[in-house]
Amino acid sequence: MKRFYFFLTAMLALACAVKSHDKISENALAELSAQKSLWEGADRYDFKYKGRDAILVAPQNPRSDRAWIMRPAFFGAFANADAELVRRGFFLAYYDLTHCYASPPAMRMADDFFDFAKNSLKLKDKVVIEGLSRGGAFALNWANRDPGKIQCVYVDAPVCDFDSWPSPARKDLYADFLKQWDIKSSGGFKGNPIDNFENLAKSGVPVLLVAGDSDKTVPYKDNGAIYAKRFFDSGGNIRTIIKRGCDHHPHGLKNPSEIVEFIEGSCSEDFKALGDRKSKDYKRFNSIHKRARLECAEKFRARKSGKVAFLGGSITEMNGWRNMVQDDLKRRFPDTKFEFVDAGISSLGTTPHAFRMSQDIPELKDVDLLFLEGAVNDHTNGFSGTAQIRAAEGIVRRALAENPKMDIIMLHFIWDGFLDDARKSTTPQTVSNHEKVAAHYNLNSIDFVSEIGARMNAGQFDWKKFGGTHPAPFGHRFYASAIANLFDAAFDCGEARKKNLPAPLDKFNYSRAHFAPPQSAKIKRGWSLENPWKAKTKCSVRGRFKNIAVLETRSAGAELEFDFEGSAIGIYCLAGDEAGILEYSIDGSPFKKLDTYTKWSSQLYLPWVFMFSDELREGKHKICLRMSAEKNPESRGTACQIINFCVN
Incomplete structure (x- = not known):
């Protein structure tokens, strides 16, 4: 009687799931005998399938296509991307093949579970397969076995060569690997992901591989790097995200948005239609x-x-x-x-x-x-x-x-x-x-x-x-x-472009534009060449502009001259919170003013090009620059930091 009561309770719980989660098939209920709990705010069902641990997480608001993710190992580990995808309507399934080392029996068990999820749970007929570490070896091998049922692949620090991990150095784990494959040694072994990728590569199924470049457990250079190169070379659709200085853990990304968007985008038929020029x-x-x-x-x-x-x-x-x-x-x-x-x-x-x-x-x-x-x-x-x-x-x-x-x-x-x-x-x-x-x-x-x-x-x-x-x-x-x-x-279609240049649209176009170094200026007073230049205020400086040579003044009345040949003259500078007003004269003409303070200058030494004139007669010219005592009301000073002169 108790056994019947427990069975009836499980049936009722899962019947509620049918109502809440868009009809998980009633034919599956008797086999699930699941225990219900919560995972990241969604209903979680733990059950046995063919004697192995299995979990199904059902989203509160399933996608209309009933897209799903399958993990073959390490349920809940480093699962911030999974949690976000469940919130976005993905089902999450786990089937424990952790210690099977991507072996042929594991492939068959996964095939069976996939059919069960598709036919009995009414999930989509293509799955997102993801795997961390040794789970990555399974994900890659299984996806290569039959790419037609794979939506996309996400692997993180994946094992791609069992001689690298577990390797003979880990005797117990290596013995398990040999046992699962029913082999005596790895001599002549061809079951590694680095040797099994061509079907997946030719299919166009997208693969995302995330790994740390300092992984000591599953070294990237011996695993993911080899797989990614061979996959690329075979025309495969793969993207790699390499975490600098990262060891085997933590898996995933602190902000999982790139992983989430990769998976969600790979599952979007609407998005595929947007990019299909035949549609x-x-x-x-x-x-x-x-x-x-x-x-x-x-x-x-x-x-x-x-x-x-x-x-x-x-x-x-x-x-x-x-x-x-x-x-x-x-x-x-x-x-x-x-x-x-x-x-x-x-x-x-x-x-x-x-x-x-x-x-x-x-x-x-x-x-x-x-x-x-x-x-x-x-x-x-x-x-x-x-x-x-x-x-x-x-x-x-x-x-x-x-x-x-x-x-x-x-x-x-x-x-x-x-x-x-x-x-x-x-x-x-x-x-x-x-x-x-x-x-x-x-x-x-x-x-x-x-x-x-x-x-x-x-x-x-x-x-x-x-x-x-x-x-x-x-x-x-x-x-x-x-x-x-x-x-x-x-590519390979249409008429070739004619190689003769047409007449210019504008005779003053910048086709001879180039930088002239700040060292070529003649300093009269108040300017100094700093190499390396250091910011004098707390205003932010982008990395590429730190420790470079800069011609700087922070003083009103500072003056310099610069000789050039061409039809245009300007400066490439860093317009920060002290950016001042420059007075300039070309070839002895009356001085004009140019305010170098921008609407972004209060927070950042912004790279900017200011052109003083770009319709000069062809020939040699001289420009005189001096810092005005007048300043923009928003500016904190009378400064200018010149990286290069701009000459055309």
Whole structure:
């Protein structure tokens, strides 16, 4: 009677789960005999399946597709990503295969459990498989066994070679490994993940591998690094996140958002449709301006080497779309050795890009593919339409003069200041200015402002989901997906761009822009060259601008002269909380004033380019700079920190 009462109680508890959690099949209830509790605010059911421990965590608000995650080991360990995914509607299943060492019997048991979850629990017919440490070995081997039932793979510090872990040095564990595989030794053993990846690589199923570079238990160089390289080389879709200085523990990330967004994005059919150029939605919202064939693809294949540069602001500097595009190129050209030049610097738009390009992209003539973005900072920083065209055209003409066969892709990212235009289906003037340059030089470009605005108006996602100006992983994947679609459309397709440069749009464009070192100035009084320069106030200094050579004054009346040849002169400086007003005279003309204090200067030594004149007659000139006693009411002083002079 007691046994019947217990069974009836379990049945009633799970019947409640049916009602609360979108109908877990009644046929499964008798087999579960589960004990109900709570895990991270969600209902947890512990039960035995075929004699092994199993757990199901049911979300309070399940996703409509009943997406689920399967862990084969270490339930609840370092589970902040799992907890967040359950809150977002994922089911979480655990089936204890911890000590099976990814063996063939474990594969069959997992197949059986997968069928049970799919057929009896009515979970999705594709699963997110995740594994930590030895659980990672299982996840990779099982996913490779049948990629068709895998949504995505997340592994953390995974064992990829059993000779590395447990290794013969751990005698008891190694004996267990041999027993599970029914072998006497590992000689000729081919069951390691580093030898079993091709099915998964060819399938396109995305893999996220997180590991510490200082892991002493499962060394990354002997495990994850080998797997990731072989997977890459086979065309696999893999992303690695390497934690600098991290040992085997802790697993995961302190902020799990990258893991969560990777898994959630991999499960989003809606997102996949957004990026599929064959879909009707893609054609409806297409933002790509394909103007010429991307000839770099032919070079990558023929030379088996390639140089790709990324010139932009903070959206390019941050980890995100740039890394994804690099991974995509490696997958498309597995035999090609790439050199990637990451030349993104926060806060900078096309004017500073033009002057720094030859410095920050060494051997510009060898670049095969250049990504250029600057619309966001050109608009944010208030550069005029004329300056936007002069700078963007100058970058393009300089790059193509160095290498006429270089492919250039112009990207127009979105930020808060473009949202009104995006929602009204109008093009921001800054984007129009950059597009004028792209069209004139027959360059491929992508107008993300128009596409994202149209998709938001259609209710596909909102600005919060996208992640704002500095996108969430969802937004970065959106950017990378559109670029991948351009690759699909323009690699090996279409007419080649003509190599002869057309007449310039603006004769004063910055095609000869370069930096001149501060040492070349003639100091008359009050300026000093500091190397290394140290900030004198508590205002923040970004890492790349610490301990560099800077020409500085903090005194009214300080004066210098600088001789140059060209049609434009400016300074690249750090505009901090003491930024002053400069008085300048060119070739003895009356002095004019330029306030170098910006709306961000109170908190940060902001990198900024100030142009004094860019329509001078060609030839030699002299500029005199002096610090005014007058200052901006918001500024704390009369200072200027010059990194370089800007000459065109």
